[in-house]
Amino acid sequence: MERETPGRLFWHRFRRNRLAITGAMIVILLFFFAALAPYISPYDIGDINTKNALQAPSRDHLLGTDQLGRDVLSRMIWGSRISLLVGFVAVGIAIVIGTFLGALAGFYGKWVDNVIMRFVDIMLCFPTFFLILAVIAILEPNIWNIMIVIGVTSWMGVTRLVRAEFLSLKERDFVRAASATGAKNSRIIFLHILPNALSPIWVSATLGVAAAILTESALSFLGIGVQPPTPSWGNILTAGKDNIEIAWWLSLYPGLAILITVLGYNLLGEGIRDAIDPRLTAS
Amino acid sequence: MHDNLVVLNNLKKYFFIKEGFFSGKETVVKAVDGVNLKIKRGEILGLVGESGCGKSTAGRLLIKLEEPSGGEIYFDGEDITASNGERMRKLRREMQIIFQDPYSSLNPRKTVGKIIEEPFIIHKIGNRKERKERVKCLLELVGLRPEYTDRYPHEFSGGQRQRIGIARALSLNPKLIIADEPVSALDVSIQAQVINLLQKLQEDFNLTYLFIAHDLSVVEYVSDRVAVMYLGRIVELSDSRELYKNPQHPYTEALLSAVPVPDPTLKKKRIILEGDPPSPITPPSGCHFHTRCRYKTEVCREEYPVFKEVTAGHFVACHLRV
Numbered sequence: 260m261e262r263e264t265p266g267r268l269f270w271h272r273f274r275r276n277r278l279a280i281t282g283a284m285i286v287i288l289l290f291f292f293a294a295l296a297p298y299i300s301p302y303d304i305g306d307i308n309t310k311n312a313l314q315a316p317s318r319d320h321l322l323g324t325d326q327l328g329r330d331v332l333s334r335m336i337w338g339s340r341i342s343l344l345v346g347f348v349a350v351g352i353a354i355v356i357g358t359f360l361g362a363l364a365g366f367y368g369k370w371v372d373n374v375i376m377r378f379v380d381i382m383l384c385f386p387t388f389f390l391i392l393a394v395i396a397i398l399e400p401n402i403w404n405i406m407i408v409i410g411v412t413s414w415m416g417v418t419r420l421v422r423a424e425f426l427s428l429k430e431r432d433f434v435r436a437a438s439a440t441g442a443k444n445s446r447i448i449f450l451h452i453l454p455n456a457l458s459p460i461w462v463s464a465t466l467g468v469a470a471a472i473l474t475e476s477a478l479s480f481l482g483i484g485v486q487p488p489t490p491s492w493g494n495i496l497t498a499g500k501d502n503i504e505i506a507w508w509l510s511l512y513p514g515l516a517i518l519i520t521v522l523g524y525n526l527l528g529e530g531i532r533d534a535i536d537p538r539l540t541a542s
Numbered sequence: 543m544h545d546n547l548v549v550l551n552n553l554k555k556y557f558f559i560k561e562g563f564f565s566g567k568e569t570v571v572k573a574v575d576g577v578n579l580k581i582k583r584g585e586i587l588g589l590v591g592e593s594g595c596g597k598s599t600a601g602r603l604l605i606k607l608e609e610p611s612g613g614e615i616y617f618d619g620e621d622i623t624a625s626n627g628e629r630m631r632k633l634r635r636e637m638q639i640i641f642q643d644p645y646s647s648l649n650p651r652k653t654v655g656k657i658i659e660e661p662f663i664i665h666k667i668g669n670r671k672e673r674k675e676r677v678k679c680l681l682e683l684v685g686l687r688p689e690y691t692d693r694y695p696h697e698f699s700g701g702q703r704q705r706i707g708i709a710r711a712l713s714l715n716p717k718l719i720i721a722d723e724p725v726s727a728l729d730v731s732i733q734a735q736v737i738n739l740l741q742k743l744q745e746d747f748n749l750t751y752l753f754i755a756h757d758l759s760v761v762e763y764v765s766d767r768v769a770v771m772y773l774g775r776i777v778e779l780s781d782s783r784e785l786y787k788n789p790q791h792p793y794t795e796a797l798l799s800a801v802p803v804p805d806p807t808l809k810k811k812r813i814i815l816e817g818d819p820p821s822p823i824t825p826p827s828g829c830h831f832h833t834r835c836r837y838k839t840e841v842c843r844e845e846y847p848v849f850k851e852v853t854a855g856h857f858v859a860c861h862l863r864v
Binding site: 432 | 602605607632635637638641642643646647648649650651661664665707710714
C-alpha cells in the first residue's frame with residue numbers, strides 16, 4: 260500500500276484541478292521559452308532592418324516586425340526572460356523581508372509586534388505604484404533597481420500572513436513541547452513553526468510573481484522600466500501604442516503574453532492553495 | 543535529597559486583558575491565585591477541577607512554560623522561580639510534559655524518529671547512531687514498533703500518538719512529568735492502555751507525576767494523593783483513598799457524587815451544583831465556592847477559609863470543618 264505523505268496528498272488533489280494544471284503548464288512553457296531563448300528565437304533581437312519595418316505577421320515573421328524591422332516573436336521570447344527574472348527576484352525579496360518581519364511580529368508579540376505591524380500599515384498607506392514611480396525617477400531605471408523597488412514595496416501582505424500563522428502556531432502543543440525540552444527560540448522559529456507556516460507563503464509567492472510581472476510591464480510601458488534596446492513585453496507595447504493604427508500585432512501579442520502569463524501564475528497559485536487546504540476553496 | 547521534589551509557595555498567574563486600544567483599563571484574570579502544593583518524590587499527585595479552574599495553567603507554571611506572576615517554585619530544593627537561560631535549559635531535562643491533545647502535540651512536518659530524537663539534539667547527547675538507537679529503544683518502551691521512526695504523526699491513531707508524546711517526554715530521563723489530561727482525548731478502551739503504560743513507566747523509572755485530569759475515576763485509579771482545585775485555588779488535598787471515602791469540602795462532595803458507579807441497582811444521591819462556575823475575572827467574595835454551596839453561612843460570604851489539616855494528611859479550605 261502506498262503511504263500517504265503530505266506531498267502525495269497534495270499532488271493527488273492538485274492533479275484533479277484542471278485550471279491549476281493549465282496554470283502550471285503555462286508557467287512551465289514560459290520557463291522553457293526563457294531558458295531556451297538563444298536557441299529558439301528565429302532572429303537576432305538586435306537586427307535592425309528599417310526596410311522591413313512594421314511588417315504584418317507572415318511566414319518569415321510569425322508575429323510581424325516592429326518599427327525598426329526587428330522580429331517581434333524573437334523579442335518577445337527574450338522578453339520572457341525579463342519577466343521571469345523580475346517576477347522571481349522581486350517576489351524573493353518580498354518573501355524574505357515579509358517572512359522575517361512576520362515571524363518576529365508573530366513570535367515575540369508585544370511591542371515588537373506593534374512596531375512592525377504599524378510600519379506595515381504605514382507602508383500600505385502609500386499608493387505603491389506611485390511610490391515605485393517616484394523611486395525609479397530618482398534612481399537609474401535599470402532592471403535591478405526595478406526588481407529591488409518592486410520587492411521592497413510588496414512584502415506587507417506576506418508579513419501579515421506569516422504573522423497570523425505564527426500567532427496560531429505558537430500556541431500549539433508541539434511548539435510548547437519544544438520549549439519544554441529546552442529548544443532555543445531560533446530553533447522553535449525555524450524548525451518548528453516556519454515549516455508549518457510555509458503553505459500560505461507559497462501561494463502568496465506564486466500570486467506575487469504575477470503582480471510583479473504586471474508592475475514591471477507597466478513600468479516598462481511608461482518608459483521607466485526596462486530600457487530599450489533590451490526587450491521587455493512592456494516596452495514592446497510602448498512601441499505598439501505609437502503605431503496601433505497601422506500595426507495592431509505590435510500591441511496585441513505582447514499584451515496577450517502578459518495576460519496569459521499573469522493568468523497562468525494566478526491559476527497556479529490558486530491551485531496550490533486549494534490543494535494545500537481544500538476547505539479554503541470557495542464553492 | 544529532599545522528600546519533596548516540588549514545592550509551590552503561593553503560586554500565582556494573572557493574565558491581563560486590555561479592554562480597548564484607547565482605554566487604559568485592564569481586566570485581570572486570576573487563573574492561578576495562590577496555590578500551595580508539595581509533590582513528594584516518586585508519587586503520583588492527581589490535580590482535579592472543572593474546565594477553566596486553572597489546573598493546566600498550574601502545570602505549565604510548574605515547568606516554567608509560563609512565567610508566574612507571583613509566588614515561588616522549588617524544584618529538588620532549588621528555587622527555580624526566576625531561573626532562565628542556560629540554567630533553565632539544564633533543568634528542562636528533569637521535567638517534561640505530556641499534553642492532552644495528541645493531534646496538536648506532535649509537529650506534523652517531522653517524522654516520529656525526528657520528534658523523539660530532538661531532545662537529544664537540543665542537549666547534545668550522543669552521536670547520530672547512538673541517538674537513533676535510543677529512539678528505537680524509547681519506541682519499544684512505549685509499546686510501538688521501532689520501524690515506525692520514518693513515519694509521520696498523521697499515520698498514527700490517537701492512542702499511538704499519545705505514546706509517541708510519552709516517548710518524547712521520557713527521552714531525557716526526567717524526574718518529574720506533568721501529565722496534562724493525558725487520556726481525556728482518547729477512547730475509553732485506549733485510556734486504560736495509556737494509563738497502565740504511564741503507571742508501569744512510573745514504577746520502572748521512579749518517576750514523579752503531576753496528573754492533571756477532570757475525570758475523577760481516572761484520578762482515583764492512578765493517584766497516590768489528590769488535590770482538588772476550584773477557581774485558581776486548591777480547596778482540598780488528601781490521600782486518594784481517604785478523599786474518595788471521606789470528602790471534606792462541599793465541592794469535592796458534589797464532584798464525587800457525579801462519578802458513575804458500575805452498579806445499576808445502586809441508587810446514589812446526586813448533588814447537583816447550580817449555576818456555572820463564577821468567572822475568575824470577578825471571583826466571589828469570601829469563599830469562592832459559596833455561590834454554589836449548599837451549606838453556606840454568613841462567614842463564607844466574607845472570609846476566605848484557611849487551608850487547614852483536619853485529619854493527618856487531609857487538608858481542606860472550608861469554614862464548616864474545624
